[in-house]
Amino acid sequence: xxxxxxxDVTTWITALALQHPRDLAAAVATRxxxxxxxxxxxxxxxxxxxxxxRDGSRSRPVYRPGPLRQVVQRYAxxxxxxxxxxxxxxxxxxxxxxxxRRMVQHAFTELVNNxxxxxxxxxxxxxMRQTPVQVQLLVSDDGRGAFDAIREAFAIDDPAQAMLELAxxxxxxxxxxxxxxxxxxxxxxxxxxxxxxNASGWRRLAWDDGRWQATRALPRxxxxxxxxxxxxxxxxxxxxxxxASRDGTRGGIDHTVVPLRLLAADGxxxxxxxxxxxxxxxxxxxxxxxxxDGITDVGPAFADELWRVLPAxxxxxxxxxxxxxxxxxxxxxxx
Numbered sequence: 026x027x028x029x030x031x032x033d034v035t036t037w038i039t040a041l042a043l044q045h046p047r048d049l050a051a052a053v054a055t056r057x058x059x060x061x062x063x064x065x066x067x068x069x070x071x072x073x074x075x076x077x078x079r080d081g082s083r084s085r086p087v088y089r090p091g092p093l094r095q096v097v098q099r100y101a102x103x104x105x106x107x108x109x110x111x112x113x114x115x116x117x118x119x120x121x122x123x124x125x126r127r128m129v130q131h132a133f134t135e136l137v138n139n140x141x142x143x144x145x146x147x148x149x150x151x152x153m154r155q156t157p158v159q160v161q162l163l164v165s166d167d168g169r170g171a172f173d174a175i176r177e178a179f180a181i182d183d184p185a186q187a188m189l190e191l192a193x194x195x196x197x198x199x200x201x202x203x204x205x206x207x208x209x210x211x212x213x214x215x216x217x218x219x220x221x222x223n224a225s226g227w228r229r230l231a232w233d234d235g236r237w238q239a240t241r242a243l244p245r246x247x248x249x250x251x252x253x254x255x256x257x258x259x260x261x262x263x264x265x266x267x268x269a270s271r272d273g274t275r276g277g278i279d280h281t282v283v284p285l286r287l288l289a290a291d292g293x294x295x296x297x298x299x300x301x302x303x304x305x306x307x308x309x310x311x312x313x314x315x316x317x318d319g320i321t322d323v324g325p326a327f328a329d330e331l332w333r334v335l336p337a338x339x340x341x342x343x344x345x346x347x348x349x350x351x352x353x354x355x356x357x358x359x360x
Contacts, residue, residue, distance in 0.1 A: 029059050029067050035076055036097040036152070039090045039118045042077055049077075049088045075157075094119055094155040100137075102149055102166070107137035110151070119155050125254055128214045128262045129153075129160055132252050135207040136164040139248075143198060144168025146247055159216070159256055165249040170223035174198050184225035185239070186302055189287040191220075192237055194269065194278045195309050206278055208250075213265050217253040221245075236318060237284050271311060279311040286319030294323045300330035307335075312343035320349070323356045332357055 034053070045052035053064040068088065071077040076094075081087035096118050100110060111133050121129065133151070140149040146168025154161045175187040178198040190196045194209035212218040218229040219240065226242035229235055243249050254260075263275065270277035286292070288299050307313050315331065317323075336344065349357065 029053075029057055029063060031067070031070065034067065034071070035093075035095050038071060038076055039094040040096055040114075042088045042090050043118060046087050046089060047081075047085070049086075090118065090120070092155075092157045095153065097150065097152045099148055099150045102141050102144065102147055105137070105141050105149070107134045107141065110137065115151070115153055119153070119160065121155065121160060122256060124261050125160060125256055125258065128254055128258075128260070128265075129162060129252075131262050132162055132211045132214055132254075133164075135211050136162070136250050136252075139207060139250075140164060140166035140168070143171070143174060144248060145174075157256075159253050162252045163249065165245070166247040168247045170246070171220065171248045172223040172225055184223065184227075185287045185290070188220075188225075188227045188237060189284065189302070190306065192284050192287065193281045193306065193310075195281075195306070209269070209278060210265055211250075211252060213268065214254060214260065214262065215252040216255050216258065217251070219251040220248070221250075222248040234318075235282075237287060280313070281307070281310045282314045282316050283307075284316050284318070286316075289320060292319055292321035294320055294327045296324065297326045297330045300327045300335075304331065304335050307342055308339055310342070312345070315344065315346045316348055317346060317350070317353055318348040320353055323353050325356070328357050 037056075038053075041052055041056070042049055050061055050065045050068055053059065053067065054061045057064070059067075068077060072079050072091070074093065075091045078089050078091045079086050080089070096115055098110070098114050111130060115133065116126075116130070119126070133153070137149060137151060140146065144166040146166040149164060149166040152163040172184045172187045175181050175190070175196070175198065179190070181187045181190065191208060194206060212229050213235070215229070216231045220227045221243040224242050226240040227237055228240040229237050266275045267273045269280055271279055283303055285294060285303060288294060288302060294300070303315065331344070336342070346354075346357065
């Protein structure tokens with residue numbers, strides 16, 4: 026007799042319950058090779074744990090998905106249509122507030138399309154889970170990894186600097202097909218956003234003022250992106266898409282925030298070279314805010330490059346700073 030693994034069953038029971046509400050035990054037995062009685066006992070456990078809800082009589086139960094829901098699908102990337110995958114395999118299985126559903130749909134299609142267009146891999150695995158308080162999405166491909174793609178396109182060997190450029194927005198390795206806005210906006214939709222690739226991991230937490238921080242990387246090939254959104258969030262897709270545009274244009278990014286802590290593991294920004302890394306591509310934006318969170322000291326060369334040389338070279342660029350300590354601000358000439 027087949028052994029029923031509860032963890033494995035939770036990856037497909039939501040969809041199966043929607044397909045077989047009145048004969049779910051038989052459907053589970055057919056899928057797993059288990060006996061009908063064992064499948065029925067498993068369904069009882071899933072009801073108790075919140076993966077299923079049960080109506081009807083004891084002899085004729087009717088099942089439906091519970092407050093816990095999950096779908097896991099693995100796709101070949103060649104010819105994959107991310108819109109069809111969402112509509113067919115995922116959207117029907119979840120009961121989300123309309124604003125959250127719209128954000129998750131946007132994140133799903135952007136991340137899966139990134140795997141199709143950028144990864145160079147052969148497959149992508151998509152896992153989506155709903156709990157009573159949040160929805161979680163994990164998209165993992167088996168390609169070359171996002172930071173390797175950035176290294177090849179822009180000669181950026183340091184994953185922290187690559188992450189800095191992704192954080193700025195408008196970075197793409199395929200400018201003829203993409204604007205570099207997808208990952209930028211997805212990160213800002215989320216309460217938790219994790220990006221793992223090429224033995225490097227980075228996290229952005231909405232309640233931590235959107236600061237980027239290094240985290241332990243997943244030990245796997247390719248790129249994995251995890252997104253968690255609270256079901257009671259006040260964010261909306263429209264609000265996020267307009268937030269980086271000074272005139273409120275939907276999807277526009279003409280203002281960027283530069284998280285300088287990604288350039289300084291020790292909290293010190295000393296050289297003109299680091300200043301030029303911070304300033305790279307800022308001509309693509311109308312304004313930029315330099316975020317000094319986590320920076321304990323700056324050298325005179327760094328300060329001169331950003332506060333005298335850069336404005337002279339790009340007079341139309343509006344530059345501001347935030348989170349500078351009094352000591353750092355005095356070095357910048359801000360006080």
